[in-house]
Every structure is written in structure tokens, then in C-alpha cells.
Amino acid sequence: MNRPTDPHSFTQASSPTGTTPGYMPGFGNDFETEALPGALPQGMNSPQKCNYGLYGEQLSGTAFTAESTERTWCYRIRPSVKHSHRYEKIDLPYWKSAPNVDPDVISLGQYRWDPVPTTDRPLTWLTGMRTMTTAGDVNTQVGMASHIYLVTESMVDDYFFSADSELLVVPQEGRLRFATELGIIDLEPKEIAIIPRGLVYRVELLDGPARGFVCENYGQKYELPGRGPIGANCMANRRDFKTPVAAFEDREVPSTVTVKWCGQFHRTGIGQSPLDVVAWHGNYAPCKYDLRDYCPIGAILFDHPDPSIFTVLTAPSGVPGTANIDFVLFRERWMVMEDTFRPPWYHKNIMSELMGNIYGQYDAKPQGFVPGGMSLHNMMLPHGPDKNAFEGASNADLKPEKLDNTMSFMFETRFPQHLTAFAADEAPLQDDYIDCWSDIDKKFDGTPGRK
Ligand SMILES: O=C(O)Cc1cc(O)ccc1O
Ligand SMILES: [Fe+2]
Numbered sequence: 001m002n003r004p005t006d007p008h009s010f011t012q013a014s015s016p017t018g019t020t021p022g023y024m025p026g027f028g029n030d031f032e033t034e035a036l037p038g039a040l041p042q043g044m045n046s047p048q049k050c051n052y053g054l055y056g057e058q059l060s061g062t063a064f065t066a067e068s069t070e071r072t073w074c075y076r077i078r079p080s081v082k083h084s085h086r087y088e089k090i091d092l093p094y095w096k097s098a099p100n101v102d103p104d105v106i107s108l109g110q111y112r113w114d115p116v117p118t119t120d121r122p123l124t125w126l127t128g129m130r131t132m133t134t135a136g137d138v139n140t141q142v143g144m145a146s147h148i149y150l151v152t153e154s155m156v157d158d159y160f161f162s163a164d165s166e167l168l169v170v171p172q173e174g175r176l177r178f179a180t181e182l183g184i185i186d187l188e189p190k191e192i193a194i195i196p197r198g199l200v201y202r203v204e205l206l207d208g209p210a211r212g213f214v215c216e217n218y219g220q221k222y223e224l225p226g227r228g229p230i231g232a233n234c235m236a237n238r239r240d241f242k243t244p245v246a247a248f249e250d251r252e253v254p255s256t257v258t259v260k261w262c263g264q265f266h267r268t269g270i271g272q273s274p275l276d277v278v279a280w281h282g283n284y285a286p287c288k289y290d291l292r293d294y295c296p297i298g299a300i301l302f303d304h305p306d307p308s309i310f311t312v313l314t315a316p317s318g319v320p321g322t323a324n325i326d327f328v329l330f331r332e333r334w335m336v337m338e339d340t341f342r343p344p345w346y347h348k349n350i351m352s353e354l355m356g357n358i359y360g361q362y363d364a365k366p367q368g369f370v371p372g373g374m375s376l377h378n379m380m381l382p383h384g385p386d387k388n389a390f391e392g393a394s395n396a397d398l399k400p401e402k403l404d405n406t407m408s409f410m411f412e413t414r415f416p417q418h419l420t421a422f423a424a425d426e427a428p429l430q431d432d433y434i435d436c437w438s439d440i441d442k443k444f445d446g447t448p449g450r451k
Contacts, residue, residue, distance in 0.1 A: 005179060005204060005249075011035045011278075012183070013245035021184035023242035027224060027287065028070070033183070033246040034279035045073050054278055055079045061196055061221065061284035070221065072282030074181065077250060078272070080200075087259065087266035092126055096420050097164065097263030098134035098143050098218070105424045107133075107417065110383050114428040115372025118173070118209045122153045125176075125203035126160060126258060126265075129214070132427065133354060133376060133417035136324075138164050138218050138263045142317070143415045144325050146354045147214040148374070148427075151176065154204035157255040159274050164260050165216040167195040168313070168327060170409060172358050172372050174210025176203055178286065181277045183244025185288050189358060190407065192312075192327075193288040194222055200257065200274045201286075211372060213356045215411045219324035222313040230297055236312045240293040243285045249273045291358075291407065296333045302340045307410065317414055326351075328410040330362065336400045343393045346384030352417045353377045353410050360405035364389050368436060369408070375433075379416040386436035 013033045015022020024031050034040040039054060041047045046056050054075040061070040101107075116130065128150040136143010145165075151174070169176075171189045178185040178193060180201035187193050189212070195201065224236055251273040258267045294312055299305055310328045317324035335342050343363040355362075355375045362369050364385040369375060377383040385393065423429070443451045 005177070010179075010184065010247040010249050010275075012247040013279075015245045021186055021247065022245040023288075024245060025239045025242060027238040027241035028283055029243070030281070030283050031243055031285060032281035035246040035248055036278050039075055039279035040281060041075070050075055052278065059198055059282075059284060061198065070282075070284040072182065072280050072284040074277045075279040076181075077248070077276035077278065080274070087268050090258065090265050090267045092129070092265045094131060094422055095126070095129045095147070095260070095265070096131035096134055096145065097138040098136050098145060098418070100131075100134045100420060101418050102421050102424075105419050105421055107378060107419045108381065110375070110377050110381055110434055111419070111423075112369060112375040112430045112433040113373055113423070114370065114430060115211070116148050116150060116427050118150055118211055119152065123150050124153050124155050124158070125149065125151055126155070128152070130422055130427070131420045132374060132423040133419055135352065135413050135415035135417045136218060141218050142324065143218050144411065144413050145216040145218075146374075146411055146417070147216065149210070149212055149214060151203065151205055151210040155202040157253050157273070159200050159202050159255060159257045160260070161198055161200045161257070162216070162260040163198060164262065165218050166197045166221055168215040168217065168222065169193045169195065169212060170214070170356065170358065171210060171212035172356070173212070174208055175206035176210050177206055178203055179275055180244070180286055181275055182280055182285050183247045185244050185286055187288055190292055191288050191290050193286065194313075195286050196221070196284055199286060202275075213374070213409075215325060215327065217315050217325055220316045220318075222315045222325075222327070225308075225311045225314045225326075234295040234297050236289065236294055241287045241289045243287045246277060246279050248276050248278050250276060291329055291331060294329050294331060296329075296331060298333060299337045299340070302337050304337070304340065304342060304345055307344070319414070322414050324413060324415075326410070326412045328412055330406065330408045330410070332402065332404055332406055334400055334402050338398060340398070341393055342396075342398075343385045343389050346382065348380050348382045349377070350380060351412045351414055352379045353412050354417060355408055355410045358407040358409065360407060362406060362408045363393075363403060365436070366392070368430065368433070376417060376419070387440050390440065
């Protein structure tokens with residue numbers, strides 16, 4: 001394993017929290033941060049000459065005239081265009097983009113996978129990305145892909161950006177460092193990160209091999225869901241999101257930049273590290289969030305509400321309330337509902353549900369859905385508690401009970417998800433998954449009364 005860069009080798013802005021790397025609190029704020037004093041122009045964006053001989057450059061994450069605009073002004077040692085030479089197409093055969101409908105693969109069904117085993121093979125963030133499902137169309141900026149990553153090697157003098165997507169990263173094992181143009185994010189299990197479309201970065205391992213999940217969002221950016229009658233607090237609170245302070249390196253070494261663009265990958269060589277943004281201001285930036293900060297709201301008398309109450313982030317699709325992607329978190333919480341079947345109910349959903357287990361046991365599937373594992377309950381296909389969960393919950397003594405040691409999530413999309421050949425043939429698919437419902441017995445015998 002290559003050693004991660006010492007964050008002290010970057011010149012970093014001071015941080016309000018005094019940590020290294022440093023972060024600024026807030027979600028979608030207008031941040032400003034400078035790693036050298038006076039590097040950030042005040043009162044304007046484009047002075048005739050910038051301090052320190054920096055170049056001003058705007059990174060636009062929304063259309064110039066969007067209803068709510070997001071952009072960041074970067075002051076950097078060289079403009080990005082100096083970072084792009086002629087591109088050569090390269091193959092990353094395991095990183096697929098929608099549309100990717102393989103005629104030999106059936107996606108209609110209920111699927112569950114054991115964790116994809118970690119490996120000794122050298123795999124970076126790019127070569128270790130394994131697409132499980134795709135939905136929508138990357139060319140029209142609609143839909144998503146779900147991936148698992150296996151990382152055993154840091155990227156060295158090798159950088160990446162996705163023009164196709166913003167990435168939501170959900171680590172499950174191992175710690176990663178995202179050294180980005182706008183600063184450094186260190187990420188570990190129980191945290192998530194959002195890496196915006198177009199942002200250049202490299203990913204380094206902080207310790208042993210890393211595994212986790214990624215939701216690649218081709219559409220509109222993630223935002224916090226409206227809380228409705230819940231009010232101004234709970235669920236994910238804005239201040240708990242952390243955006244890195246400016247950090248740059250001035251290293252002139254032969255390097256490569258890989259770009260994901262309309263589902264294809266291209267690579268170019270450059271003569272320096274592109275992480276040379278000395279100061280920036282704006283509201284288009286990467287961030288991380290500790291899932292332990294998520295404050296769940298739930299039923300406190302009876303019944304089991306829709307899982308939308310556990311939405312951490314939502315990426316709109318253009319149809320109000322019908323998300324391109326909802327990121328939903330099932331974490332530790334108290335179950336107190338009276339006279340209620342407490343686990344998820346049996347259901348069919350127009351939205352497609354891709355789930356992953358970060359740690360512990362999920363209440364609807366006490367066996368078989370293990371940490372690092374995934375499941376897919378695709379559009380309108382029935383699912384719900386397995387036989388054991390049903391019997392347990394319908395006969396339980398309904399005292400207040402803490403669901404402890406549990407953290408699973410769902411990438412829920414309005415679009416059907418198509419399995420990749422990797423998900424169908426190479427990943428450890430559980431062939432017997434649907435048997436978990438097969439011995440659910442008939443209790444109806446024509447006589448009234450609860451059974
Ligand atoms: O299917 C699942 O396990 C996810 C889920 C959880 C829940 O509490 C309600 C509905 C739902 O789809
Ligand atoms: Fe479901």
C-alpha cells in the first residue's frame with residue numbers, strides 16, 4: 001500500500017475546528033476559505049490581476065440561470081484548461097453507466113448479495129469500482145448507478161473527475177482520503193461524502209483495504225429533504241455537514257487525469273498536481289456527514305410509517321416529491337409502537353429499492369443481509385419481512401425496545417434498476433434469497449379473530 005499524503009504537506013487554510021484536515025460546518029452554505037492570506041479577492045470575483053499571481057476560475061454546478069444556482073470561484077496556480085491535454089480513451093470495464101441493459105441478464109426480481117470479498121489485487125478508486133445496477137440515462141442526466149468499491153491502492157499522481165455525476169460515498173470498511181481541488185476529506189465507516197460533478201481529486205487509503213458503496217447521481221444534486229410539519233430540526237441538520245477548508249500543493253510531477261464523460265473514460269497526462277487551488281469561495285463544494293448525527297423521527301404510538309421519514313438526502317427528478325434518488329438511513333432507534341407489527345410491512349413500490357448493510361442486523365431480515373451485503377427490490381416487485389422476522393414480530397411482547405447495533409441504507413430511485421453482468425454473474429449473489437419467504441404459512445382458516 002502506498003502511504004497517504006501527509007495532510008501537512010498541503011498548505012491548508014486554518015479551520016474553525018482546529019482539526020487536520022480542517023472543515024467548515026454547513027450544507028450548501030456560501031463558504032469562503034484561503035490557504036494563503038489575501039489570496040481570496042474581496043468584494044469581486046475577477047480582479048484585473050489576482051494576488052499571488054493566481055488565476056480566477058469559476059466551477060458551475062448548475063446552469064447559469066438555474067432557479068437556485070451553485071458555483072464556486074477558485075483562485076489557482078494554473079487554470080484547469082492547462083491541466084487538459086489530448087485525451088485518450090481508456091477502459092474501466094467494471095464501471096458501467098446507464099443505459100446498460102444486458103439482454104442476458106434478468107433484473108426483474110428480488111436479489112441479495114453477500115459482501116464482495118476484499119482482495120490482494122492492486123485496485124484503486126478507479127479500477128476497484130464495481131457497478132451493481134444502473135438506472136435512467138447518463139446522457140440525459142437522469143437516473144443513477146450503484147457501485148461497490150474495493151480499494152487496496154492509493155492513487156499516486158493520478159487524478160479523476162466525473163463530468164457525468166455527483167458521487168455519494170458510503171464506506172463500509174477502511175478509511176479513505178479524498179484529496180480534492182477544494183480541500184481534503186478523510187472518510188470512515190458511519191460517515192458519507194458527497195463529491196460534486198466536475199471536481200478533480202485523488203483517493204488514498206489511510207489504512208488497510210477499503211470497501212464501500214457508491215451512489216452515482218446523474219441528475220440534479222442532492223439536497224436536504226423538506227421536513228414539512230416536523231419543523232426546523234431533526235433528521236439531518238445542516239450544521240453537521242462538513243466542507244473542507246482550502247488546501248493546495250505546488251508539485252510539478254508527471255501526473256494523469258482520468259475523466260468520466262457520457263459513460264466513457266479518457267485519460268490525459270499533465271506536468272503537475274491539479275490540486276492547486278489556493279483559495280475559493282462559493283456554494284458548490286464537497287462535504288462529509290457523520291451518519292451518527294442523523295436524528296431519526298418515528299412512530300411514537302402505533303403503526304409503521306413510510307421509510308421516507310428516514311431520508312437523509314434527496315436528489316429531485318423534476319416531478320415534485322418523486323425523487324431521482326432518496327438516500328434513506330435505517331439506524332439505531334427505539335421501537336415503542338403499541339399493538340403494531342413493528343418491522344417493515346409487506347409491500348410493492350413503484351420506486352426501486354437498493355439496500356446496503358453498513359453494520360449489524362436489519363429488522364426485516366435478521367439473517368442473510370449481512371454487513372457489506374446488498375439487496376435489490378426492483379420496481380413493483382413484492383418484498384417484506386422474511387418468515388423469521390414475521391413470526392418474531394407478530395408474537396413479540398411489545399415493550400419499548402431499542403433496535404441497537406444496526407445501520408443499513410437504501411438508494412431509492414423512481415427508475416427501474418438494471419443489474420450489470422458483474423452483479424448477476426461475478427458478485428456473490430444469493431441464489432436462494434427468495435426462499436426466505438417460501439415457508440410463510442397460511443394462517444387463514446375462515447374463522448374470525450387474530451391469529
Ligand atoms: O424494504 C425495505 O426493507 C425498506 C423499507 C423499510 C421500511 O421501514 C418501510 C418500507 C421499506 O421499503
Ligand atoms: Fe421496501
